[in-house]
Amino acid sequence: MSEPIIAATGLTKRFGTFTAVDALTLAVEPGAIFAFLGANGSGKSTTIRMLIGLLVPTAGTIRVDGIDVIATPRRVRDRIGYMGQKVSLYQGITLRENVEFYAGLYGIDGAALERRWGAVRERFALRDAEGERPESLPAGLRQRAGLALATLHEPRLLFLDEPTAGVDVASRDLFWQIIQDEADAGRTVFVTTHFLEEADYCDQISFIADGRLVANATPEELRAAHSDGYRIDVEAPLAAGALARLAAAGFSATHNGDALTLRRPQIDAPSLDALAAALGPAAIGGLRIEQPAMNDIFTRLIERTQVTAP
Amino acid sequence: MSAAPTLAGAAPEIDLAQLVKRYGRKHALEGVDLQLTGAQLVGVVGPDGAGKTTLLRAIAGLLEVEAQRANVLGFDLRGDVRALKAQVGYVPQLFALNRELSVIENLRFTGKLHRIATAVFERRAEELLARTALAPFADRPTGALSGGMKQKLAVANALLPEPALLVLDECTAGVDVVARAEIAALLAARRGETLVLLSTSYLDEAASCDRLVYLDAGRVLATGTPAELRAQVRVELYRAWAAAPRAIAAAARALPYVVAVRTSGRYARVEVAAERSPGAARVIADLAALAGVRVVELRPLDMETTLLALARSGARA
Amino acid sequence: MKARRLRTLMVREVRATLRDPFTVISLIAVPLVALLAFSSILATNVEHMRLGVHDASRSALSRRLLSDVAASGAFDPSPYATREALEAALVAGEISAALVLPPDLQDALAQRAGAAPPEVQVLYDGAETVLAGNADAFLRSILAASGARISVRELSSRATRLGELRSPAARAGVDVVTQALFNPQLLGRPFMVAGTFGFVLSFVTVLITAVSIVNERLSGTFDQLQLTPATTVEILLGKLLPLGAVFSLDVLLMVVVAGLVLGVWPAGSVLFFLLVATVYVSMSLSLGLIFSATSATAAEAVQKTVLFSVPLVQLSGFAFPIRNMPMPVQWLAELLPATHFIRVARAIYLRGAGPFELWSELLFLGAFGAALIALAVRTLERRT
Known part of the structure; x- marks a missing residue:
């Protein structure tokens, strides 16, 4: 067993008297596709926001790729790519300009940008969308573009919060091919979804209810235990x-x-x-x-x- | 002008011919032909940007449209649709109830709008809250509900006046499996009484519809029962089981007749174009010969394969 | 802080701002319309105002004073035989202001040494504060030259019984003199132009900024931005600097249009005015960012802006003179940056004031600005 790339222990988040996440302990192996599932309001997004350093937990520890996220959230930023439920492309500027913008923030430009973006654009089937503004793209394409941007700086981990919500079946199919390719290339993928057939595309599944971990197993182990x-x-x-x-x-x-x-x-x-x-x-x-x-x-x-x- | 409302089941409840909706120069609907009769569950499916939302909004009487014929429940969509709206329930993609009001207050407000008698309202509200498991949250402000609860309430709210036609636009997007099942149960309870039109990207929901309307690029590309749609698709579906199916995906894609491969759990789904297929026995043998493959099965088409194939044929057209 | 990251952030902000037609129209049209509208609709130039005069003095001095008043063209004086008739005319709305010259005007002025100066009364209709205020100032400047002390009475409304004439602050002669110095021609237009900068920069700037971060939050780009190596200070500056530049250009545009179209140029240094305006812009931007960062929806940010900016502008002396407000409100007004900025703007436009005369106001604006920017950084940094 290798050292987990994501390790959270006793992770807790309270908003006033409401406990959104309750003493959650998680471990994700490097290179795995890790599905993080649960009902609406069960604390999935809150957990992700804590893991990537956007939200400070009430209690607990988080290490991502060996870095203490709570103490030094900025140090982890080069290593993670994130795509939220809202695809974070800027409207009003073209996809290409979005690419230049985000790449610029990671210090990627010139030949390095052309090389990386050139490869990503082909793999994500984005060639025709490059000159378009995000608001004029169909949801599936926008979603793929968002994922492309999240991988541009070649992070070791990808956090995807409901990346396929509201996307048609053909786009979901392509999306998961891409995710599996990313995992095969050694990238760790942490993903949430409500399309439960997608859970089978993952190596490990954690299931939370009311902020607590209720299952953590492979898809086959879940079948054995709960069917x-x-x-x-x-x-x-x-x-x-x-x-x-x-x-x-x-x-x-x-x-x-x-x-x-x-x-x-x-x-x-x-x-x-x-x-x-x-x-x-x-x-x-x-x-x-x-x-x-x-x-x-x-x-x-x-x-x-x-x-x-x- | 608009004819008098027809009796349920007596005539087509939705009858559209060459329905067109333009936004500026852009055509969202390019001439939709659609006839639906009687109370049933109709799924509107198709790729993103196909015009599903526009069609649903048009049928709910929310848009100005051009058409040869545009009759819904006997009302002409091109004329005065105020009377139609009284008989239509509509749930938009974005949550549209009052967030400050509680669950029961929202329902009561709808009840008052539709002048439902208090006794009738109490009975229906109680039943809807029980079915949606929202009863314990009746006094909670709607804005404080989880995403799934909000959508259950939105559907329950639309059903409260017992509309003849219910239009649901992606009302289960981002909703968990249990809440979706409760919404499905709500709709099932009205089966035989209400014509329900819904758009969805969940395969299980599409598969459980009585009838599907496949929309692509603003036109109806196919319509029929799920079985009829499957019969139209010229694809064979195989599963190749292996300990590590991701490793066989590339090799399977290299086979000349294979259209698409995606791995899932212990198997790879392999889609084969029927017109190029060398026959099931040969395909099974070819797949079984790939390194790591243990067992191969020929599968009946499922909703995923059907919709993917329709999407591919739509993209080619 | 990395220059390249900051440049990347700024380029995007400028692109987004300039490509959004609604923002561009707001940036150009709103200030210009405000400039033209306020300088004409709220024009407080005193022209042909009906002035009732009761001259109880009937002296050479009083006749000279009245002919000065008539010669200014600002007033159309008409004589009233008794004070009662005069007040009745004011209440009836036949005249907009009234002047009462006391019987002892000339005598009292003659024996200047030690004795109290004679009192000239100005009465006006309280319903027309702005106009009356300017007429008041105008009369003061003419009468002050004579050495007479002036007391002002405001008829709070036309329905008020005569016996209940309210007598608010009857300010001493110093006030009269300074007012005349500020605005020697007593023109309302430069006064309103200078004030309009305060209005636009307190309202439009805050509004456009307030929507910016909340929109980024809603579209998810703000989360994404926070996950890149960009620091909070860079993100903040990436918004402040481009928007600041855009609004400074807006100020320049307004200065030029006010000069060319309305013939109103600052009496003082244009450069100094632009500098002060830029400081005030950065303050409004910070305020907008704070509203934005603490709002869940764009509507909430707009509501906060409107609820804050409307009283801010109302109390700033933009349209209603602060000296006419009750004391507690005056204290409150002194705490608001808009008040100080408008005062500075008017000082530069009307009086040609420079940094040395205005140091205390500038210090206040600078300190307030620094505090707001610090608060904005803290608000953006919150991870809860």
């Missing part, structure tokens, strides 16, 4: 001895005539291997895997926390 698990309908005939191997790999089987239904709380690398081996090369396409939807998992999680809440 009825996978259901696999196998149509193709199985190789000899396959059922025994599947049972050893943790699958439970039920027969219904010729049809076979397998169940498993979660699917990991060994269980996939077992499944492939059991089916054999000829029948590799002869199955249907029903995956528990993240929507249902989170509905359960929220309902459970509401029941146990004081």
